[in-house]
Amino acid sequence: MTRHFRSWRKAGLLAGCGMAFAALLILLVQRYARFSLPYHDSFASHSAKAWQPYGGTWQLTNGTVFNRSDERGAKLITGSPDWANYTMQADLEMIGHEGDVGIIVRVGKEERGIDSYSGYYVGLRSLESALIIGRADYGWMEAQPVAMPGGVQPSTWYRLKVVAVGCHIGATATNLQTGQEAWSAFEETPCVLKGKIGLRSMATGGAWRNISVRRATLGDWESIRSHTGSVGHPVFPDREADYNHMRESDFGQTYVPTRNNSDYLLSSETSGPPPPLISIESLRNTKLPAQPLRIRGVVTLTHPLFVQDSSAGVAVDVDKPVSLNLGDEVEIAGSLANSGYTSRVEASSIRLLWDRTLAVPLSISSTQAASGAFNSSLVEIRGYLRSKHMERDGTIVLNMGDESQSFTTVLRNTLSPETYADWQPGSWLRVHGICVLGEGANGAAFTLLTRSPADIEVLAGPPWWSGPRILRIIIPLVLVLLLGLFLYLRIERWKMRAILSERERLAHEMHDTLAQSFAGIGFHLQGMRNMVRSGTTNGNLTEKLDLACDIVAQTHREASAGIAALHPDADEGRDLLVALEHYAVRMLNADTLPLVLDRAGTPHELSFPVRDTLFQVGREAISNVIRHGRATTIVLRLRYESKHVAFEVCDDGIGFVQEDSSGFGIETMRRRCEAVSAELKITSVPGQGTVISVRSPYGRRVTVADWAKYIWKRQRDRYHDAAKRDAAQIDG
Numbered sequence: 065m066t067r068h069f070r071s072w073r074k075a076g077l078l079a080g081c082g083m084a085f086a087a088l089l090i091l092l093v094q095r096y097a098r099f100s101l102p103y104h105d106s107f108a109s110h111s112a113k114a115w116q117p118y119g120g121t122w123q124l125t126n127g128t129v130f131n132r133s134d135e136r137g138a139k140l141i142t143g144s145p146d147w148a149n150y151t152m153q154a155d156l157e158m159i160g161h162e163g164d165v166g167i168i169v170r171v172g173k174e175e176r177g178i179d180s181y182s183g184y185y186v187g188l189r190s191l192e193s194a195l196i197i198g199r200a201d202y203g204w205m206e207a208q209p210v211a212m213p214g215g216v217q218p219s220t221w222y223r224l225k226v227v228a229v230g231c232h233i234g235a236t237a238t239n240l241q242t243g244q245e246a247w248s249a250f251e252e253t254p255c256v257l258k259g260k261i262g263l264r265s266m267a268t269g270g271a272w273r274n275i276s277v278r279r280a281t282l283g284d285w286e287s288i289r290s291h292t293g294s295v296g297h298p299v300f301p302d303r304e305a306d307y308n309h310m311r312e313s314d315f316g317q318t319y320v321p322t323r324n325n326s327d328y329l330l331s332s333e334t335s336g337p338p339p340p341l342i343s344i345e346s347l348r349n350t351k352l353p354a355q356p357l358r359i360r361g362v363v364t365l366t367h368p369l370f371v372q373d374s375s376a377g378v379a380v381d382v383d384k385p386v387s388l389n390l391g392d393e394v395e396i397a398g399s400l401a402n403s404g405y406t407s408r409v410e411a412s413s414i415r416l417l418w419d420r421t422l423a424v425p426l427s428i429s430s431t432q433a434a435s436g437a438f439n440s441s442l443v444e445i446r447g448y449l450r451s452k453h454m455e456r457d458g459t460i461v462l463n464m465g466d467e468s469q470s471f472t473t474v475l476r477n478t479l480s481p482e483t484y485a486d487w488q489p490g491s492w493l494r495v496h497g498i499c500v501l502g503e504g505a506n507g508a509a510f511t512l513l514t515r516s517p518a519d520i521e522v523l524a525g526p527p528w529w530s531g532p533r534i535l536r537i538i539i540p541l542v543l544v545l546l547l548g549l550f551l552y553l554r555i556e557r558w559k560m561r562a563i564l565s566e567r568e569r570l571a572h573e574m575h576d577t578l579a580q581s582f583a584g585i586g587f588h589l590q591g592m593r594n595m596v597r598s599g600t601t602n603g604n605l606t607e608k609l610d611l612a613c614d615i616v617a618q619t620h621r622e623a624s625a626g627i628a629a630l631h632p633d634a635d636e637g638r639d640l641l642v643a644l645e646h647y648a649v650r651m652l653n654a655d656t657l658p659l660v661l662d663r664a665g666t667p668h669e670l671s672f673p674v675r676d677t678l679f680q681v682g683r684e685a686i687s688n689v690i691r692h693g694r695a696t697t698i699v700l701r702l703r704y705e706s707k708h709v710a711f712e713v714c715d716d717g718i719g720f721v722q723e724d725s726s727g728f729g730i731e732t733m734r735r736r737c738e739a740v741s742a743e744l745k746i747t748s749v750p751g752q753g754t755v756i757s758v759r760s761p762y763g764r765r766v767t768v769a770d771w772a773k774y775i776w777k778r779q780r781d782r783y784h785d786a787a788k789r790d791a792a793q794i795d796g
Contacts, residue, residue, distance in 0.1 A: 101150060103143065105275040110458055113480035115142045118176045120265070121390060121516035123477040128273040130477075131265050132159060132366045132515075134391040134420040137178035141171055143260035143277070151280040152261050153225045155240065155273045156188070158218050159387045160419060163268025164189035164196065167275075169228050170259035178266075179204045183259050184250075186226045186235040187266070188216045195237045195246040199256075210292065212237060213244035219387045227284045231255035234288030247291040267420060269389035329386050329394075330414040339397055345375035347400055347407045356399055359409065362423045363392045364442040365498050365513060367476075369411075371396065372423060377441035377498070379408045386414055390515065391422040406439055406501060425496045430469035433499045434509035443499045445512065446523070447471065449491045452484065460484050462520075463508070464493065472508040473497060475517065483517045490526025490533075495519060565735075582619070588612040640675065640711075641700050644682045648690070648698070658697055665704030671763025677736045678711050678758060681744070684729050685713040685756045693717030695753065712757045719748040 106112070108127040115122075120131040120138025131138050150169075158165050166187020174181040179200040186197045193215035198206035216222075223238040233250040263272050339356035347359070359378070361371035366388055369380040380396060388394065398411040425444040432438060433445060447464040454460055458481060462473040473495050475483075487493065496519040497512030514520060526533055592608050641661040648659055670678070682700065689695050695717030703710040730746065733756075737744040742760030 100144075101147065101277060101279050103277040105273075107273060107275075111480055113482045115140050115479060116174075117479070117516075117518070118174055118180075121518065122479055123516060124479050125477045128271050129263065129479070130159070130269070130271050131263075132269045132389045133265075134160065134163070134267055134269065134389050134422065135265075136267050136420075137180070137264065139168070139171075139174060139176075139181065139262050139264045141168075141174050141260050141262040143171075143262075145172060145259055147260065147277070148258040149229045149280050150277050151225065151227045151284055152275070152277050153223065154263070154275045155221055155223050156263075157221050157271040158188065158190060158216065158268060159270055160190075160268030160389050160392070161218055161416065162190055162419060163266050164191075165265045165268065165270035165272075166196075166263075167224055167226060167272075168200075168262040168264050169226050169233075170256045171262050172256065172259045173202075174260075174262070177202075181262075183256055183262075184226075184228065184233050185264060186224060186233075186248075187264065188212060188222055188224070188237060189266075190216045190218070190268070195235065195248050197233065197235055197248050197250045199252060207248070207250050210246050210248045212239075212246045214239055214242055227280050227288055229280050229282050229285045230257070232282070232285045232289075234285045236288055236291075247288055249285070249289045249292050269387075328413050328415050329388070330382060330384070330411060343375045344371070344373050344378045347378055347409070348376065356397065356412075357409075358395065358397045360393070360395045360417065362421050363388050363390055363394060364423050365515060366390065368513075370440055370442075370498050370513075372441050377439070379406060379440050379500075380414075381408055381410045382414070388414075388416070389419065391420050392416055393418040393421045430466050430471060430509070433471065434469050434501075436501055438499050439501050439510075441499055442496065443512070444494065444496050445471070445499075446492065446494050449487055449489050449493055451489055452487060454481065454484050462487065462493075464495070469509045470507055472511045473514060473520065474511060475514045475520065478517055486517075487520065487522065488526050488532070490530045491522050492524040494521045494523050585612050585615050585619075588615070640670075640678055640682075641702055643679060644686060644700055647683055648686050660697060660699040662699060662701040663704075664702075668704050668709065668762050670709065673740050674709070674742070674760050674763040677740050677742060677760065678709070680736055681733050681756070681758055682711065682713055684733055688729060689713075689715045689717055689754070693719075693754065708759050708761055710757065710759045712755060714753065714755045716753040719750045719752055719754050 106114075107124060107129060110124060110127075112122075112124050112129065115129075118139040118141065119133075119135050120140070121133045122138075122140055123130045123132070129140065131140070147170075152167055152169055154167050156165050156167070164187045166185055168181070168183050168185045171181050171183040180202060182201045184197070184199055186195070188194075189196050189209065192209050193212050194209035195212050196206060196209045198204060221240045223240055225236045225238075227234045231251055231253050233252070235248045235250075237246045238244070261275075261277060263270075263275075339358040341358045341360065344359055344361060347357075359371070359373070361373040361377070364370045364372050364377060369382060369386070369388070370377055371380055371394060372378070380398075381401070393416075395415045395417055396409060396411050397413045398409045401408045401410050423442050425442045426438065427444040428438055430445055430447060433443060447466045449462055449464055450470075451463045452461065458476075458478065460475040460478060460481075460483070462475075464471055464473055473493075474497075478484075495512050495514060497514040500511045500513060501509075528534075528537075588608050588611060592605055592612075595605055595608075641663065645659050645661060686698060689698055693715050695715035697716050699712070699714040701710075701712040701714070703712075734744050736742075737758060737760070740760055740763065742758050745757045745759075746754070747757075748754040
């Protein structure tokens with residue numbers, strides 16, 4: 065049973081270490097694979113967790129990333145800062161009419177702001193219907209734009225490809241519907257040589273899909289360079305007259321000076337005069353006749369569509385998708401449709417009037433929101449997060465409330481489900497969203513429809529006394545306590561084993577010295593007693609008394625020297641050879657056994673374990689020579705090498721047979737040397753003396769690797785010892 069338990073325990077330990085190593089390896093491989101080339105986005109699996117937004121309202125739907133914000137310079141960044149020469153390709157679509165959308169390469173020092181990054185931007189601009197390329201470094205330098213054949217049209221997909229090799233930047237844009245292409249090349253010295261990738265829109269919304277990155281060579285840039293001239297430095301007009309001349313000469317076929325306000329995003333054939341223009345607040349009049357109407361407002365949510373003016377907000381029903389961004393000012397014609405608590409407008413036509421007119425959320429209380437006064441309006445409310453859940457389609461639902469009301473916050477089409485983990489129950493949140501009555505569940509007074517994770521801000525985390533947080537504190541604490549208890553018990557066992565080993569060594573030494581000496585004294589005293597009893601006392605009695613006194617004196621000296629050597633400061637800080645000489649003098653008169661001290665090399669400082677090992681090995685060797693060697697001279701050599709210290713104890717005694725070198729004293733020497741990674745070598749020839757040499761490193765601090773090796777060796781030795789005992793029991 066004991067053998068099987070030990071085997072299972074060892075197997076469990078090895079399995080646990082293997083699983084931990086495998087988990088670490090998987091994490092490293094995933095991290096390397098995420099930011100290694102080639103790269104392709106994971107939007108199709110509804111995951112964009114590696115992308116970091118800087119401004120904008122980013123959403124992920126059906127494998128496409130959308131930014132439906134007119135913010136100036138919204139960015140979405142990913143990749144490695146070590147990417148150098150690569151080709152980035154993406155399909156993109158402009159959502160809006162005035163602005164530009166594109167991709168950025170070799171991005172660094174990214175922050176929220178218009179040009180708050182360092183790198184290169186390549187995009188399509190609707191103002192000139194051109195392909196643009198330039199350098200941003202908390203400022204903007206642009207090369208001359210290149211006209212895009214057929215123009216840059218909203219709701220049209222283009223394929224943009226950028227090649228960055230050294231200080232050469234090349235780009236090509238292709239209209240995926242017509243196949244028309246534009247080419248541009250740019251050179252800069254000095255230049256940005258490496259960086260991340262990103263998506264960027266300027267003063268309009270956009271959509272991106274099929275993003276890929278691969279390594280590039282100079283030949284890839286040359287293939288683009290062959291289609292167009294290369295710009296050696298940024299060239300852009302400084303005066304308005306020069307700009308107008310460039311626009312007319314280079315973009316005469318594509319430039320659209322102003323948007324025609326008669327163009328409808330959504331329209332149906334109507335006749336007669338336009339419906340009357342009314343405020344959104346007046347739609348709440350239940351006695352309003354069922355007739356066509358016309359309203360104007362700013363888009364506050366795109367899917368579903370909500371608009372609001374200075375008086376109120378309203379939901380708008382459309383029968384087909386409309387390319388609108390947050391902040392677009394629109395004119396809507398249609399009819400009123402009442403549905404429960406809310407009024408809705410069924411749109412027959414939508415006309416874009418202006419853009420970049422972002423609505424500011426109204427900070428209200430939950431009681432004001434529940435009253436209906438701010439229904440369908442963009443508001444800001446604070447509350448505690450009570451619970452949360454994620455639906456099958458990835459929609460995040462937060463159940464919130466305060467002292468007055470309970471309400472629900474809904475977030476659809478977020479970039480990554482990992483956002484869900486950022487909001488912990490018990491946290492105090494500030495939420496921007498469209499207040500909607502009548503759609504709350506579980507007794508909620510109203511629902512907030514948010515546009516992106518940026519609309520949810522954590523003001524304060526959950527209190528420390530909350531259940532999940534207490535568990536997160538208690539579980540690691542218990543694990544640390546258990547680990548500390550385990551280490552304490554292991555250390556105590558190691559200490560006990562060290563004590564028992566030292567007691568065993570002392571027992572052998574006492575048996576070899578004191579016990580044998582006292583036995584010799586006893587034999588002499590017994591002989592003298594027998595002589596006295598038999599009456600045969602003569603001069604021999606005096607000789608035996610003198611010999612017994614000499615043995616007692618010798619035993620006293622050896623015991624005193626041995627006890628002094630057991631003290632931690634046995635060498636008293638002296639030079640190692642001097643300390644050993646002092647020990648030999650204590651054991652025996654210096655004139656009886658002369659010592660020769662020999663030093664060589666430049667002295668190095670020895671660590672305490674190494675110094676103690678050499679001292680104890682030298683003491684043991686000197687004791688053996690004095691007790692058994694019958695030597696006339698002992699030579700102590702200490703040689704300092706570049707990385708090791710060599711120590712030798714040589715004598716001219718009787719020596720011994722090598723097969724007899726397994727005694728306890730020699731075994732103790734070996735164990736001491738193994739503890740400091742030293743090499744012990746014993747050379748002895750009968751009748752010619754003995755040489756005991758030790759070669760040891762100077763010593764260093766104990767590292768984690770040393771502890772790991774030590775623990776592994778201990779476990780291996782214990783396993784082998786257990787196997788030997790089991791085998792012995794079976795044989796017995």
